[in-house]
Amino acid sequence: MGREISQRPNYQVLAIVTLQKDRILGGSQLSLLANDEEQQKRITQDIAKAMKADVVKMKDGDYLVIRV
């Protein structure tokens, strides 16, 4: 696995969309707070479409927008 880290593709986290304000701690990515789950999905989808990126749904409910 360590070997693979040095290989392409390199992922870049573009945005994090969460429902809990205290989960936004900082970082270079865009961090957005959604009011409800529907809005969270919609925002994530819009950003992913605009940035031609992929979406990861984390088990805690947050969404990450990632670009390869």
Place this chain on the structure above:
Amino acid sequence: MDTEMISSQYLVMIVTGIVMGTMARIMTIKADYRQYPSYPNGYLIHLVTGFVAASLGAVAIPALMTKNFVAVTFLTVAIQQFRDVRKSERESLKDLENTEFAFRGDAYIDGISKTFESRNYFALIVALVSSLTIQIVNLEQIWLSILAAIVTGGLTFYIINRFSKGKSVGDIADVKQGEIEVKGSELFVDGIYVSNLLGSENAAKMFNDEGIAVVINPHEEHFRIGLDNFGQRQAILFEATRALGAKRYHFSRKEYDDGRIVITLIPIAGDINKLIHTVRNTPILESVKKSSKLMNTKFIGRE
């Protein structure tokens, strides 16, 4: 003026050598499922360099026979030229990396460019052997000499072609269809975790509806060393996306317990049978080859 002209025997020798060498290059230009270099300019470039290689091989014997020993040093020029073929092929493929569905990877590019270089040596050696045969047999009837040259040239081609032929994935592993399962945003193939990049509902639905996957299962434990190699897996993934196209996602993943490899993608065109065929025929890269027999060698200094 006539004394400076080349004799008809040497002329036959050179022409036969050139024809045999160029034929050897033509026969090694493949237009298979990999579709490389089956485009007109690719053909032309490699046929011309093959012709030049054959010419250099064909004139070596007449040069020696006329005591023109210095002229034989142009074989070193030939080797330099073939290295340039490798270099230009590598540069060309690296330039294309960002335009493909998936990366070829450095290991695959290295393998392809070395193959192109070696195939010029095919042309040179076959031409050399053919013209040498005419010189050695030196028969009264020239057509018998030509026939002998064709036979030995053909035999030489067969031997070096066999020698340089590598294995493919299908020779060392089973390739079977994998069952795709999307759990939430996670993708599994035959129970092997592959990716969690399917976070959006669209992505999950798309993979469920259109995704295809194969699982590569190595025949022997030691074959895992080659198959697990990142360059080898990248080459397999590249060939898969090259043959079927990639509408959106493509992944490769190795499973550590049994050494199974997963290749999965959403194709533009093609079905699972085409994917299995492509993966089976992907070459095992020279740079990742490992002989398990050599590991047990009993050379001096080893127990």
